[in-house]
Amino acid sequence: MESKTVFGHLALRFAVHPENLATEALGFILRTSTAASRAFTAFVREIGLDDPGSLRVDTQQCGLDQSIPDMKCFDDTGRLRVVVENKFWAGLTENQPVTYIHELPAGVSALVLFVVPNARLKLVWNEIASRCKDAGIPVNEVEKPQTMKAADIGGGHCLAATSWGVLLDALSVAATSAGEIEARNDIAQLQGLCKRMDEEAFLPLSRDELTNLDMARRFINFSNLPFAILDEAVNQGSCVRKNETNYRHASGAYVQFGKYTAWVGFDRLAWRSMGVSPMWVIFPRDSRSAEVRKRLARFRTAAPQRCFDIEYGRAAVPIFLTPGVAKPDIVDNAVRQIKELRAELGLQGPPAVDPKPALTDGQDAEPECQTETSNQMTEETILELGTVVPGYPGGLDTSVNS
Numbered sequence: 001m002e003s004k005t006v007f008g009h010l011a012l013r014f015a016v017h018p019e020n021l022a023t024e025a026l027g028f029i030l031r032t033s034t035a036a037s038r039a040f041t042a043f044v045r046e047i048g049l050d051d052p053g054s055l056r057v058d059t060q061q062c063g064l065d066q067s068i069p070d071m072k073c074f075d076d077t078g079r080l081r082v083v084v085e086n087k088f089w090a091g092l093t094e095n096q097p098v099t100y101i102h103e104l105p106a107g108v109s110a111l112v113l114f115v116v117p118n119a120r121l122k123l124v125w126n127e128i129a130s131r132c133k134d135a136g137i138p139v140n141e142v143e144k145p146q147t148m149k150a151a152d153i154g155g156g157h158c159l160a161a162t163s164w165g166v167l168l169d170a171l172s173v174a175a176t177s178a179g180e181i182e183a184r185n186d187i188a189q190l191q192g193l194c195k196r197m198d199e200e201a202f203l204p205l206s207r208d209e210l211t212n213l214d215m216a217r218r219f220i221n222f223s224n225l226p227f228a229i230l231d232e233a234v235n236q237g238s239c240v241r242k243n244e245t246n247y248r249h250a251s252g253a254y255v256q257f258g259k260y261t262a263w264v265g266f267d268r269l270a271w272r273s274m275g276v277s278p279m280w281v282i283f284p285r286d287s288r289s290a291e292v293r294k295r296l297a298r299f300r301t302a303a304p305q306r307c308f309d310i311e312y313g314r315a316a317v318p319i320f321l322t323p324g325v326a327k328p329d330i331v332d333n334a335v336r337q338i339k340e341l342r343a344e345l346g347l348q349g350p351p352a353v354d355p356k357p358a359l360t361d362g363q364d365a366e367p368e369c370q371t372e373t374s375n376q377m378t379e380e381t382i383l384e385l386g387t388v389v390p391g392y393p394g395g396l397d398t399s400v401n402s
Contacts, residue, residue, distance in 0.1 A: 018197060019088050019090060021193070022088070022164075026071065026084075027057050027071055028186070029183060030057045033175055033183035034178070035174040036175050036183055037057075039171050040167075042170075043167065043170050044073075044081075047113070047144075047150050047158055047160045048111070049082065049110070052073075054076060056076075057073050059071050069084065069100055070084055070086045072084075079105050080108075083110075085112070087124065089117070089120070092131070096114075096128065097114070098135045098137065106155060108156060111158045111159070112159050112160070113160050114161040115162060115164055116161060117163060117198050118165055128159065129141075129151065132159065138154050142158075144160075147166040148161070148162045149161045164194040165194065165195075171187050172184055172191070175187060222278050225266065225327075226251065226252045226253070227253070229334040230255065232331050238335060238338050238342060241253055242254040242256060242261075249269045250266060250269070252265010259288070260283065260288060260292060262282060264279075267279075280316050281341060284314060285314050292315050296345070298344065304320070320337065321333075
């Protein structure tokens with residue numbers, strides 16, 4: 001399930017560099033929470049740092065060659081003990097990690113630590129280790145759990161990489177155990193941002209993905225399946241099919257359930273966010289939204305849950321797909337669920353088209369009923385302008401690159 005926090009939402013929506021916000025948040029937590037600060041000190045000791053005592057945290061301080069590490073930690077005597085570089089999906093700069101290592105004080109146990117998404121841990125570690133070797137810095141790896149990479153680089157210095165999840169989980173456990181509720185909540189907000197960044201990430205491609213034709217076939221299956229479901233639903237009188245749509249993250253068609261307009265199709269964002277099905281019935285935010293939500297109250301408390309709230313105040317109903325059966329059986333079961341949805345909406349008999357469909361906020365009725373060709377033109381315009389479309393089934397926001 002997608003993690004949703006206010007901080008994560010705002011950081012992704014307005015920040016040019018979410019890493020900077022994450023760094024400031026982490027620094028704030030370590031400065032204001034005694035439990036989190038102690039947990040961080042224990043964390044770096046586990047990597048191999050000699051006990052530094054208490055650590056003072058500074059963020060975005062300029063260093064050698066005008067490098068700007070995300071976070072520096074100093075001991076009680078003012079000696080630099082830990083340099084922390086926080087990454088989501090940005091690449092390494094030319095200063096990383098060699099310049100940071102050269103900045104560590106001679107003869108003092110010190111550490112350069114990279115904090116990255118878990119999916120990127122191995123790739124980043126291989127890159128920083130390679131750069132160290134090119135610079136003549138020995139990298140003697142130390143056995144650690146899979147969630148951490150570490151090496152002795154000589155002179156009492158260490159190099160390490162870990163994931164946001166591992167680090168923040170350690171801080172959260174400490175804050176919770178100490179009863180520091182505000183700190184725990186602050187950490188949860190930062191965890192929300194990190195999880196959102198994981199969800200938004202373009203994951204490194206594997207050779208298996210590029211050569212696995214079953215994957216390509218499955219994408220085509222999912223893209224075509226909603227139209228097979230809708231054809232059968234129309235044949236059985238469960239809905240009236242309107243215009244077909246193809247968006248960046250979704251393919252399907254608008255339908256009419258009596259007086260209610262909805263979109264039915266394969267929605268990759270809803271699938272990723274909710275994790276229950278690739279196929280969805282999504283009701284736009286319009287003048288009938290409150291009525292739809294009221295009628296689907298039982299679906300919200302069903303087991304499994306059959307109605308979710310998604311972006312822009314829309315109600316989304318998953319169509320559960322039957323595993324291990326042929327396509328006709330999947331379609332039949334999906335149509336049965338559509339009939340159950342109609343009944344829950346209080347609709348009986350053949351589907352009558354509402355002569356005046358409810359309007360989506362900020363839109364005329366025309367976009368709901370436009371032809372496929374004009375809809376494609378609208379999408380191209382949307383992609384150019386980077387517009388957030390409240391009625392779009394997948395919550396399209398082209399201001400965030402895919």
